[in-house]
Amino acid sequence: MSQHIKGIHDKQAEFYIKNGSLPVKERIQQLKKLKSEINFRENEIIEALKLDFQKPVFESMVTEIIVVYKELDLFIKNLERWSQPKSVRSSVLNFPSSDKIHHRPYGNVLIIAPWNYPFQLAINPFIAAIATGNTVTLKPSELTPHTSTILEKIIKKIFTEEQATVIQGDKEVAQQLLDLKWNYIFFTGSVAVGKIVHQAASQHLTPVTLELGGKNPCVVEASAKIQLTAKRIVWGKFLNAGQTCIAPDYILVEKSIKPRLIKALKEEIIAAYGKNSITSPDYARIINQSHFERLKNLIEENKVLFGGQTDADENFIAPTLIDEPQQSDKIMEDEIFGPILPIISYENENDLKKIIRSYSTPLAFFVFTENKSFANKIMAQFPFGGGVINDVVIHFANEKLPFGGLGNSGIGAYHGKHSFYCFTHQQAIVDRKTWLDIPFRYAPYHNKLKWL
């Protein structure tokens, strides 16, 4: 165990035991400072994301920076009100009393973040954890070193090491962190590592949020508006070059409309990225060579309907459509997490059930249809984290909605006020009054039962 890591952990634990949380007003001041520091370094963040994997400027602004400002504004505006204890009606048995729910920080929080949205998936949970009065140790991804370094600079500028620290490093470092006792662990990443995190947390019965992945189905039913469907799918699938946990993983299209959908998808890909997507400034690269190789190996040439071009020097994979893979094909085994979109046709709802149920609970589920009863039926039929009717991905963008998975795709949820709840323990406190004492509950009970 590195002395540095242990030292920081112990300092934060000691700090919390000695000082508890800073007053809410001070925390709000810190959030304001954090916002201006991010604002000051906006160009640096965009540049870092470009260096890490050529994230397009527009995508960096919209999906990494503006969402963070929104979260900060929400906490700055509401933290004081949210932090107030909430009075609830006293029960007859407790009468007279004042009963309240207090929102207590957990204490020392560990956040482990992934690389695909390396700024916002690290800083958004951080904002909520620090705003609610916890100390935070944040380990960003080693695959996006430029962004991780900016994160470290920003946090160092505003917070003392005892209150919040960034520890950079790979899985060895993450494992050392997981060997220590935390009061809460918030993890975003793959299912396989999520299980490792959950196991480590269980040693200390530490509560966790696990934000994981899965194979997200996207059903296109016969009544769907084809061109609009294609436009929305193309945006959500090829955003960040498909490296989005809630991207549609595969399309299930009603057989009769499949040719029209394929034609529309091709048109929309060209409209978004041009005929030669490698030259588009709006198309990201694959994060590293090993993911590039993994994805390239998923493309079976004889099943490519569109795209399929790759460039190893740039870790570039073109937006690619794959026709009717078998469920036994490699591409249908695990979450794709890249710009390759399998298209599978179905004839009836039984086909749909068979395919969707053969995978573990997805993080997201999408259905395109003008038939509301079909949409409602299918949304109620399968378990999944969250979903959208007639669009993809956008449920992430409304902070009023809880964001999280279910089963294999995760445990717990966050965003906005849900993040406030995520990082606080809801503590019940009954303040019993002494001016009256109803004797009913005390022994001897005799025949008190007859009063119930």
Ligand code: NAD
């Ligand atoms: P990952 O699980 O490989 O890594 C995530 C973090 O865990 C990194 O910081 C990494 O250093 C650390 N880590 C890696 N191996 C570890 C180990 N053996 N022990 C302890 N820590 C370890 O995930 P990734 O490749 O960074 O991200 C992609 C995955 O994350 C995809 O599966 C995607 O669906 C998922 N994801 C989920 C969400 C969500 O909100 N649910 C968001 C983004 C990504």
